[in-house]
């Protein structure tokens with residue numbers, strides 16, 4: 533038996549500044565990617581508060597992952 537199955541997931545995650553909507557409600561963690569919201573003025577899905585635009589460093593969404 534060989535236990536050589538390496539489960540090293542050393543994936544270098546590329547990150548980029550992404551526009552997001554952040555919940556205005558202090559104490560609420562609600563936020564969403566701008567790309568995923570179709571509204572000009574979205575409300576928080578968690579608490580229904582208004583949201584403000586921010587930039588956040590997030591992993592690049594990629595559909596082509598080559599290993």
Ligand SMILES: [Zn+2]
Nearest residue numbers: 555560562576
């Ligand atoms: Zn919220």
